[in-house]
Amino acid sequence: MSINQRKTPFRYFLKQPIISEVYIISINGSPAPDKPIQAELCDISRSGCQLSFPLRLNVDSNEIRIGLDTTLTEEPLYMEGLLRWGAEKGNHWHYGVEFEVAEDQQERLFREMRMLAGQNRIIVK
Numbered sequence: 443m444s445i446n447q448r449k450t451p452f453r454y455f456l457k458q459p460i461i462s463e464v465y466i467i468s469i470n471g472s473p474a475p476d477k478p479i480q481a482e483l484c485d486i487s488r489s490g491c492q493l494s495f496p497l498r499l500n501v502d503s504n505e506i507r508i509g510l511d512t513t514l515t516e517e518p519l520y521m522e523g524l525l526r527w528g529a530e531k532g533n534h535w536h537y538g539v540e541f542e543v544a545e546d547q548q549e550r551l552f553r554e555m556r557m558l559a560g561q562n563r564i565i566v567k
Contacts, residue, residue, distance in 0.1 A: 454555055454564040455485045462512035464493060467522065469506050482534075483512055486555060488548075490523060490540045498535050501528040508539065514554040515561065521547065 459482035466474040481495035491510070499506055506525040511518065523541040530536075543551055558564045 453485050453487045453567050454558060455567060456483065456558075456564055458563065459484050459494070460512055460514065462493070462510055464495060465509040465511070466499075467507040467509050469504050471505070478511070481510075483510075484536065486514075488541075488552065488555070490526070490538060492536055492538055494531070494534045494536045496534050498530070499525065499528060499537070501525045501537065510539065515557040516554075519547075519551070519554060521551070 462481050462483045463478040464481045465476060465478055468474055479495050479497055481493045484492040484494055486492075493510070508523060508525060510521050510523070512521075513519065521541050521543055523539040525537045526540050527538040528535055541551075555564075559566065
């Protein structure tokens, strides 16, 4: 019998990216303009997600805090987090987000991800 040694959460790759809005909350602790950026949500896990949008941000030398407004299945969901990495792919930049989800929102996020799986809208890896 094998024992699951996985230490990282499963990642849910979306078959069709979900159009979402990203707000840059702060850069190095300084507030940023409250202007939404249209982004594609490419994948999601319990601890973070990958976003794609056409804005280049210097993630390596700045702490960038974002807010994400999205609807995974039914109701709008708002989460905040930090950009951890960025990579250019074509004419878009892809960013890894580490979520800072409040405890009362965690169960809702997990339920939404299970619903995505039930609707066959994701691939689990």
